[in-house]
Amino acid sequence: MPKGGVSPDADLRSDICSDISALIDRYSDMVYHLCIINMKHQYDAEDAYQDVFLKLHLKLNNKDDTDPFENEEHIKAWLIRVTINQCKTMKNTASRRNDVQLDENFISSASDPYHAGIADYILELPDKYHQVIYLFYYEQYSTNEIADMLSRSDGAIRTALTRARKLIKKILERRSKDET
């Protein structure tokens, strides 16, 4: 089961689904991560984060669609898709802030320097690569599932994954050369 998608208890699930604040608590980290790695700007990421949950609230309260989600996995996949799209839309608008960029070593400053440094490199990859890497390795989705979420073919996701790995490998080799 992908990371974060837990709740075997049906009663608990129905309780959670009826309450936006519980859903925010549950998926907050995931949405925030996606916003941060896509926007690379803290304030923009926070705006995107709020927009995503507002959209979720609207979806849950849409009278024309009384049963919008089949299960928690459905909610999670929906949130991933909407977050990525939201970030894409915001990036394309002219009103993006240019004042406070995310610290280049945003992740490095938060955890052990070696692995965090590599994570920084990974997230610096082009969007089409780091999104796939994140969903595959961090959220542990299969390429099929990622393809569904991003409305791309399974082959395209596999190719992106392979190219992303090659890029990371190159970065790591260059890094070890620099260190020696």
Add this chain to the structure above:
Amino acid sequence: MKHDDSLGLLIKESLKSLDNIKPDESLKAKTLERIAKYNLTQTTAKRSRLNYKRISSVAAMFILMCITFSILCPKYTPQKEFNHYNDNLSTCSQSCGNNTAYYDHSYNKSPNLIDDFVEFFNYSGKALMTDKEKKSTVSYSYYNSFNSNIISCLEDGISNENVGESIVIDESNKYIGEWNDNKNWVSSCSLKSLSALSSSIDSSGSSTVIKLPTDGVFGMTLTDRIKISVISNGIPVNRATVIGYNEKDCAVYKAVSDNNGRAYLFNNVFDKSADNKIKYIEVSKNDVTETINAGADIIDVDLSGTAVEADEKILDLMFIINTKSSMKDEFETIKNSISDIIQNIRSQNPGIKVRLSINFYRDKSELYLTRPFKFFENTDIAINIMKSQSCLGSGDYEEALDYALVNAVYEHSWSDNAYAKLLFVMNDSPPRQTVEANARIIDAVKTATEQGIRIIPVTSSGTDTVTEFLARSLATATGGTYTFFYKNAGDIKYDVKNTVGNFKLYEFTEGITKIINEYLQ
């Protein structure tokens, strides 16, 4: 596709660094605030869109109803049900040997009083349950008979105001009782007696021994009190600063008078080791200062010359609510009542400006410790925030009330010129009894008292004596009042408050409105 080779594992390991990056709790709060604001704008827009449609459809429905009613129910008499109800009431009253449902125990009768209560209420419950509206009648006045200390206090200090009146309980509503230790104060009694009581008996009447710290609960010992009444030309002075000094001219206790001009100072509350006994008191407002010796328990101070309130009335109203699963019923009650409470306050206090802040807390191992929201002048936003929350989580008994209190007092912008600052605390369990938690509580209580923030706990029915003691201490120290949920006849065994004197029951909305009004009018 699998990539569990060394590169894949390295990527996985590296991305784990993201675990440390979490959104700030304030971002979640902002998001909820935005959703609440959105709901509000949508409701307003929808309302205006539907206005025209509604008027025409209501008129049509009314005409249709009139026609249907006149055809189907030509002999309808609404008094019939009412009379039936009255018959039941009189049957019950006769069986109890009383003209009302008032139940008066002799003081010495013990220890099976609980059973008597149950029998009595079961009887009255049965008699009235047949009513279609499921209404029952109980007394709102009790006497305590469990402990001689309490009884002697009650005999001396408690008035029998309203004893004998009855209240009709609608089982679909929630009720609260109120007990104000400051109003019912008897020297060396009240809370001290509660402490004595709690060491031998719990709130359900069993003989369980509850261990309380010997130096008071949560570091507070509220037994030695001085009541100050501040007036100016015969009119009570609100928001006068009252400071108690010890022999060394150190300020040891500071309070602010309420709308009745009352302020309460306590000797040796927080630190029994130091000699913090109050020797003299300084009362001031608007550059007028009076100094008096602290020789008596009750002191009147005349601040003639100081202006009596004439400016805009501002009410700072805050709720801090424990949102663990055990509070689900109580939380639903406040959610359903808060709009009416605010509306009542506005209609009964014309021109008042209400600032509302809603805050939530759980515990360290839960989704959040505290979830605070600022004061909103547009109270609908705060109400929407409240409605977006729910109760979840179980775990251990104690909760982070200490953190919630500190946050409430320090992290919010209370108005300097508020006519009343009221902090309602809805909880059903105490914080942990650790040195750090005690320090946080004492700190919050001291500051609340100094700023004139009145703490008004609303505890769940069936809370234990430690929680009750803390709630009453918070209320007493800050000039607030203690309230508690009261369940209906079926659960009476756990709801007889054997630790307070005669108390009055109110329907929840009515009770909270009445309490708020007492600090405004």
